[in-house]
Amino acid sequence: MSVKVDSPVEEVSPEIYRRRRIVALLVLVFILLLIIGLISLLAGRGKNTESASTAASASTSAAAFSDFSERPSESASASESAKSDESSASESAKADDSSASDEASKKAEEESDQESAKPSDEASEDAEATPSAEPSEAPAVVAACTATDLQVSITSDSPTYAAGQNPALAVTYTNTSGNPCIVTGGANNVDVNITSGPAQVYNYAQCYANPVADAEVAAGATNTTPLTWNRSLNVLGCNTTATIQPGHYWATASVNGVASQPIRIIVTG
Template sequence: MSAESPRRRPSPAVYRRRRLVLLVALVAVAALVWLLIAQPWRGAAVEKPAPTPTRSTSTPTPDPMPTGVTTPTESAAPAGPSPEASAEETPTAKPCVARDIAVQAVTDQETYAAGQNPQLSITLTNNGATDCTLNVGTSAQTFTIMSGSDVWWRSTDCQTEPSDMVVLLSAGQTVSSATPLTWDRTRSSVGSCDDTGRQVAPGGGASYHLSVEIGGIASTQSAQMLLY
């Protein structure tokens, strides 16, 4: 019988490869166990709450009417959004009477140099003991400029889209125009609204007087202005 040849032992390189494979396997098993326990993917699956939409507000454009007054009813207010009012909040004041309302014609200056255009406004005061309502819309406003007995300009001659605006005037309250009118120092007439060659008012210190009317109540005095 022939003698068996001795069994060869693996080389150190083989031992190192086997240890490396075993270590990788242990790490993979440990990672799998951690994933099953921790389940980190659950946090990513939680839906974020939808952001709450914000409401946009708008502020309504004011009408060029006297400031500091209250509209008695929503239907009487100028076009545009306005706050809703309940029946209890709606004022029940009566219309103003002429004897209680003082209307004043106002100019921004008393003297105007050449090229300066007068700015015209209205001021009114409720001298009565109670609140009252008055239409102060452009449909109820009239500005008249005269030189002696000669009417030079009326705001109603070429007025476009007049509107109503009924407001509540508190007792003792004084209000003024929010936006003045501009007189271009020419003579107005219904038939010359589109005419660029209208007669220019003489200057050189000529005197003109502004009278106003609002809500059917006329100013008791006129406002004088000198044009140069």
């Protein structure tokens, strides 16, 4: 025969179980807050202790420096430096006055010495001021005319000459260079030579030229020397009375050895 025994355990509903969990959670939170409050309280007490120790050390340090005297103010030091500057300025002024008097006496002595030595100094200055005679520049030497300087030509007053007419000739020379040059001997070095074929007939310088001074020909200048051929045959001598026969003759001029082109002279009678 079986006996039925009732179980003493009661079943808890879900609602009651949830409430119990919430209460447990609240208790746990309360405990945590309590712990946090205790920690904060302890930390505050530590800070108060440190501030108290800091104040005590500050008072101790103040007591340690209580025996020191107060530092002088800036105004007092400025007044003292001003006094020292005034005293040094007065001393320097006295020194300047003494040096100025010494300099004045030295200047007076120097002026007296300069006045005594003034004539000799003026004489030396005059001697220095007088310029020494500068050497005169030597005049540039003018060279003799050459073929690079002169252009020579000869002309006649007529191409033909009848009986009794003497050919009138003109020797012209021009300095074509940019510098002056010298025709040595003047008219002595102006010559006319006349030939008939290869035969020598007449030479002006041989019998009729006269000694003259050198003649300077400026750059670009032109000179003309007129001559007359008297038809003499002076190849036979300057005193000959022989004259030329009718025919064709060639005349050439030269100046300083520079010759012209020949021209033809026709003698008809």
